[in-house]
Amino acid sequence: MTTEQLALEIRKLLLVEGNMSETQAAKLAGMSQQNFSAKLKSGTLRYLEVAGLLEALGCEIIWRKKDNK
Numbered sequence: 655m656t657t658e659q660l661a662l663e664i665r666k667l668l669l670v671e672g673n674m675s676e677t678q679a680a681k682l683a684g685m686s687q688q689n690f691s692a693k694l695k696s697g698t699l700r701y702l703e704v705a706g707l708l709e710a711l712g713c714e715i716i717w718r719k720k721d722n723k
Contacts, residue, residue: 657697664694664704672711682710 655663668674674682680690683703693699705715 657695660697661694664699664707667711667713668707671713674711679707683707 665676668676668679672679676691676694677687680687683690683706685693693703708715
């Protein structure tokens with residue numbers, strides 16, 4: 655997954671699942687909207703920041719091994 659794809663997925667999740675703007679998500683993560691947007695664009699959001707946002711949206715991160723066929 656590319657940085658752009660990850661940013662798009664996070665933005666879609668915020669809007670669709672959480673009905674939440676980037677500004678609201680940034681506030682929830684404890685940062686400015688500009689910093690949040692820059693981190694999304696550069697792919698530098700920390701795992702704990704993403705996990706916190708997902709928790710607020712009622713989602714969870716599940717780690718599983720890929721099924722290599």
